[in-house]
Amino acid sequence: PVLGKTLVDLLDDAVERHPNPKAFNMPTETGWTSTSNRDFQTAVNEVAAGLRAHGMAAGEHIAFFLNSDYHFVLADVGSLLAGLVNVPLYVTFSRENLVFITNHSESRAMVVSDPAMLAQFAEWAADVPDVRLVVLA
Numbered sequence: 001p002v003l004g005k006t007l008v009d010l011l012d013d014a015v016e017r018h019p020n021p022k023a024f025n026m027p028t029e030t031g032w033t034s035t036s037n038r039d040f041q042t043a044v045n046e047v048a049a050g051l052r053a054h055g056m057a058a059g060e061h062i063a064f065f066l067n068s069d070y071h072f073v074l075a076d077v078g079s080l081l082a083g084l085v086n087v088p089l090y091v092t093f094s095r096e097n098l099v100f101i102t103n104h105s106e107s108r109a110m111v112v113s114d115p116a117m118l119a120q121f122a123e124w125a126a127d128v129p130d131v132r133l134v135v136l137a
Helices: 007-017 037-053 070-081 095-104 115-127
Strands: 024-028 031-035 061-065 085-088 107-112 133-136
Touching: 007 037, 007 070, 024 070, 031 037, 037 070, 037 133, 061 070, 061 095, 061 115, 070 085, 095 107, 095 115, 107 115, 115 133
Parallel strands: 061 085, 061 107, 107 133
Antiparallel strands: 024 031
């Protein structure tokens, strides 16, 4: 039974009961790389601690301008552990839609996938003045 458990609780249970050295597999320029669920759990805790250390408070909103990959999952679970509300942005949205959603969601932080997406965000960052923290995944 999983009723009453959070996603983070389920991760903790999986790490303890079902250790998996290849829980996450990601393509890289040189081939595939694997991450264990224990290493993922450690990274999630670090993301949560980092977000809180940079002033994000439980209940605040954090926007994700991220590709759908391992880093999205890491940011997602880490921000949930920190008590934040996730606001996923489709990377194919127009600039106007990205600005509208970010502003109307009252997002205080933005997570971006890579330097190219950071450059894209920089083009409309001035239009989202409440975003006070930008994280490069």
